[in-house]
Amino acid sequence: MEPIHKKVGRNLQAIRKSRGLSLDNVAELTGVSKAMLGQIERGDSNPTISVLWRIVGGLGISFTTLIEEADASVTVVSPDEVEPFVEEDGAYRAYPLFSYNLRTKFESYLVMLDPGSEHGAEPHNEGVEEYIFVHKGVLELRIGDEVYLAPAGSSVRFSANRPHRYVNPGAETAQFYTVIFYADAAARG
Known part of the structure; x- marks a missing residue:
């Protein structure tokens, strides 16, 4: 070390x-x-x-x-190697793949949401954007009174400064990747 x-x-x-x-x-x-x-x-x-x-x-x-460790030129992360954040009695599992750092200004997660489940998120700071890439199943994204349906293969980008909910209206586990970009941090960096 x-x-x-x-x-x-x-x-x-x-x-x-x-x-x-x-x-x-x-x-x-x-x-x-x-x-x-x-x-x-x-x-x-x-x-x-x-x-x-x-x-x-x-x-x-x-x-x-x-005191941060130097970034490796290549990093491979498997969800099996990280401990997920678990909420909604285990129906929502978020696996942190890449943590936020000053160079990239983003963090990313693999999220699994069981059928019929939902998870609410508090508003992020002004300027924070979220990018979602749906891999399996269907994701229903609720932002305020607006509802967006994103089946597998779809992507969604939104300003995350309002309350939002992730809902799985389908019959299979929804699997999606989310990238949270901290624009204010990029402007300050």
């Missing part, structure tokens, strides 16, 4: 370069010396928490961004 200060250094350098910033620029934004930033990026220094807070505050990033 990689030491945390090495992850911090690698991630700090990646963030700095992705924004086209020099060490001088980051020093100016954060109040941390250029020399210290260089040592952190090289993994030669194990910075204090207060130094890390100055860095994340100056760059406008979350603390955990500095």
